[in-house]
Amino acid sequence: MKEYIAPLLECIQYKVEERLATTCTGSCPHTGEFIDSEGNPVYLISQSYSG
Amino acid sequence: MNQRWAEFSDRLVNSAIKNRIPISGAFELTARCNFKCKMCYVCYPPNDKKIMQSELSAEEWISLAREARDAGLLFLTLTGGEVFIRKDFQKIYEALSEMGFNLTIYTNASLITSEKARWLGSIPPSLVSVTVYGATPETCEKVTGCADAYNRTLRGLDALKSEGVKVAIKTTVVQANYKEFDQLTKLAEKFGVGLGIVNYISPRREGDCSDPLGNRLLPEVIAGYEKQAMEHNMKVNPNKKRQMQDIPEGNPVSSDTAFRCQAGRCGFWISWKGHMTPCGLLDIPYTKPLKSGFQSAWAELQKECASVPECSECMQCSMRDNCMTCPARLMAETGAFDKPASYLCETAKNRIALGFNQDRSIGIT
Secondary structure, three states, rough: HOOOOOHHHHHHHHHOHHHHHHOHHHHHOOOOOHHHHHOOOOEEEHHHHHO | OHHHHHHHHHHHHHHHHHHOOOEEEEEOOOOOOOOOOOEEEEEEEEHHHHHHHHOOOOOHHHHHHHHHHHOOEEEEEEEEEOOHHOOOOHHHHHHHHHHHOOOEEEEEOOOOOOOHHHHHHOOOOEEEEEEEEOHHHHHHHHOOOOOOHHHHHHHHHHHHOOOOOOEEEEEEEEOOOOOHHHHHHHHHHOOOOOOOEEEEOOOOOOOOOOOOOHHHHHHHHHHHHHHHHHHHHHHHOHHHHHHOOOOOOOOOOOOOOOOOOOOOEEEEEEEEOOOOOOOOOOOOOEEEHHHHHHHHHHHHHHHHHHHOOOOHHHHHOOOOOOOOOOOHHHEEEEEEEOOOOOOHHHHHHHHHHHHHHOOOOOOOO
């Protein structure tokens, strides 16, 4: 169980809800938010754009 | 983010998919917005009484959230419309926060005052994702139809930052703002975050005050814009290309439905009128969680998704790796789940012509 604690904290830190979000944002394996977390300054989000 | 987290997150999602647990969801709290963006897929005026009467009440959202939590919901996005337009947003948010969800808010930030930012800072979500519609007041006005949109959004962003709320900045690229790429990246830089680019504009789902198709970029222009973004990343971070290739592509869990994403497999969307759909682009298939209960609605939605046909032409297409095709986009574009959409085909062609298949240093969804 311990091995999951650090990643879980990263989950919060890196807002992975974006990766896991319902629409393409999180659901698509090429999701932009994932790439954002890799440090790229620009990333694509093919998703809902409301808000 | 490190590879370890990527593995963990894949494992979490795959487990949810395997067990059909609705781990990820979105609540579309309202269809109303104080902006009138030309490309919006759901757009109603702020004081539309008919819509207000049809929207779910705070109590209904809270009740749905409770049931969703019990069914396994962990990651919850609150979106609209503009969520802060609801007078009872605070009541809803506080109840959801109390339930322990990992919350994300999508907003244009224009209604976030210092007072609201202070409140939000006291019980912060995981992220507030703010859409900025242009790099100048003039452009923002052109896109949103709101004269003070730019200044109000920036004021909201500043207020959130000063209260320590984690923000993300994204833009929706359309004809009126696509030439402001450089300025927008600088703006995001100023706030210490990357710039998210929403590169796909879908036809309008509902509402009557927008014209998405008349405002989205032509396939060759969107591909060129993506190329510009790619080159920007390469310039700033030349070593990232190799690292990107280390990220496994494709979902390791094979799909037994036409949806390759989480939609209807471990993710759902509940629209402002209470319809549960696989994702926000779709209005069908839908189920009614308020009527049948969340768990039953989720089970029924999965059955509905299983009968969504796959587009065999898309599946066999040689451009598939460079295409945004998915059942939701095909339905939005063509009115059918299994009919190729010329806009998506043309975009893929242009991406390939620009060498995207050789160079995946930016994510293409």
